[in-house]
Amino acid sequence: MSSGASTDALTAGSSLAGVSATTPAQAVVRLSRVSKRFGKVVAVDEVNLEIPQGHFTTLLGPSGCGKTTLLRMLAGFEEPTTGTVEIDGRDMRGVPPERRPVNMVFQRYALFPHRNVIENVMFGLESARVPRPSALARAREALATCNIENLETRRISELSGGQAQRVAVARALVNRPKILLLDEPLAALDVKLRRHLRFELRRLQQELETTFLYVTHDQGEALAMSDSIVLMNGGRVIQHSSSRELYDAPNCVFAATFIGEANVLSCTVRSVAQDVAEVVIDGITMRASARGPVPEGTQAHLYVRPERVALRQGGEGADLQVTVTDAAFEGGIVRYWLTVRDTQIELVAETMVRAGDAIFPPGASLQASWEAGEAHVLLE
Numbered sequence: 267m268s269s270g271a272s273t274d275a276l277t278a279g280s281s282l283a284g285v286s287a288t289t290p291a292q293a294v295v296r297l298s299r300v301s302k303r304f305g306k307v308v309a310v311d312e313v314n315l316e317i318p319q320g321h322f323t324t325l326l327g328p329s330g331c332g333k334t335t336l337l338r339m340l341a342g343f344e345e346p347t348t349g350t351v352e353i354d355g356r357d358m359r360g361v362p363p364e365r366r367p368v369n370m371v372f373q374r375y376a377l378f379p380h381r382n383v384i385e386n387v388m389f390g391l392e393s394a395r396v397p398r399p400s401a402l403a404r405a406r407e408a409l410a411t412c413n414i415e416n417l418e419t420r421r422i423s424e425l426s427g428g429q430a431q432r433v434a435v436a437r438a439l440v441n442r443p444k445i446l447l448l449d450e451p452l453a454a455l456d457v458k459l460r461r462h463l464r465f466e467l468r469r470l471q472q473e474l475e476t477t478f479l480y481v482t483h484d485q486g487e488a489l490a491m492s493d494s495i496v497l498m499n500g501g502r503v504i505q506h507s508s509s510r511e512l513y514d515a516p517n518c519v520f521a522a523t524f525i526g527e528a529n530v531l532s533c534t535v536r537s538v539a540q541d542v543a544e545v546v547i548d549g550i551t552m553r554a555s556a557r558g559p560v561p562e563g564t565q566a567h568l569y570v571r572p573e574r575v576a577l578r579q580g581g582e583g584a585d586l587q588v589t590v591t592d593a594a595f596e597g598g599i600v601r602y603w604l605t606v607r608d609t610q611i612e613l614v615a616e617t618m619v620r621a622g623d624a625i626f627p628p629g630a631s632l633q634a635s636w637e638a639g640e641a642h643v644l645l646e
């Protein structure tokens with residue numbers, strides 16, 4: 267499995283960030299075969315990773331997959347068991363947290379409850395012995411950047427969750443770190459606020475052009491915010507690519523099912539020519555795109571996203587004959603559960619509906635199809 271971002275993935279991300287698409291950004295963080303063990307637990311397992319400068323990169327993966335441990339090794343709170351961490355071209359071995367060009371924002375703000383907002387934001391500057399007048403000016407600037415100038419003298423106990431998180435971000439930015447590490451900073455907030463703050467963080471990152479390394483287990487958050495996503499599982503990097511590529515071209519079943527929904531069907535590869543595979547599922551032959559060489563007879567998986575499955579009634583053709591087993595109206599879309607006639611194959615399809623559109627009832631006979639290129643063969 268690939269663990270480094272391909273050039274394509276980087277350029278796709280760059281154009282989103284408004285950075286020139288022709289010059290991939292330089293890596294500001296480079297991990298080489300980094301592992302971290304806690305006793306018998308392998309929290310991070312042989313990770314090779316490059317984080318491009320000035321991008322918004324997200325570490326995404328299920329709870330316990332090693333995201334926090336990876337961030338803590340960058341911040342200097344943990345040392346790798348093996349491997350090297352380089353930041354800005356410097357080996358970070360033995361460099362304490364306060365000497366690293368990074369700052370971290372935690373899920374639970376970690377603000378000093380007895381200091382007010384501006385004192386919290388100034389704290390790092392005072393420890394670095396920045397004279398008070400310039401510390402104050404810089405702290406005010408950080409508050410302004412985060413749109414919370416009005417909270418300057420507020421006590422921490424008087425802040426809402428969203429305000430507290432803005433203060434935490436301002437405090438982390440006041441030292442002008444080269445890299446801002448954010449560990450699930452929105453996880454404690456309610457859904458609506460989370461959505462709003464996503465956009466604020468994204469705007470902030472683009473304005474400052476600071477490298478953001480953002481951790482989340484929320485795939486929607488990752489897709490919406492990131493130039494590129496590092497998908498992790500079991501301490502390993504599974505795929506590092508742009509949001510679009512991760513969604514449209516996942517490299518394995520885990521990636522296909524962790525991001526969004528996917529129909530994943532076991533199949534046998536019959537032949538491959540020019541990146542198009544003919545596969546057999548339960549006696550039915552289907553076509554799917556395949557990347558790279560796939561030997562004939564290989565057991566593999568075919569996947570297709572529910573919203574790419576088109577349904578129609580009547581007509582002839584090579585499409586699959588399906589029967590609706592259940593239908594759920596979910597507002598803008600209808601979700602259908604289908605079985606392919608005379609087989610055990612089950613599919614889920616999502617269809618946009620407009621006012622007045624008919625919804626196919628359970629038992630309806632339909633034809634399901636997808637565009638060539640919407641179904642892919644996955645080998646693992």
Ligand SMILES: Nc1ncnc2c1ncn2[C@@H]1O[C@H](COP(=O)(O)OP(=O)(O)O)[C@@H](O)[C@H]1O
Pocket residue numbers: 304307308309327328329330331332333334335336
């Ligand atoms: N200090 C520690 N001591 C022992 N085990 C740890 C420690 N920190 C993390 N782990 C273990 O390492 C694995 C990865 O944890 P973590 O990096 O926190 O994952 P994530 O942030 O993705 O949820 C988990 O199995 C966790 O229990």
Ligand SMILES: [Mg+2]
Pocket residue numbers: 333334335
């Ligand atoms: Mg964590």
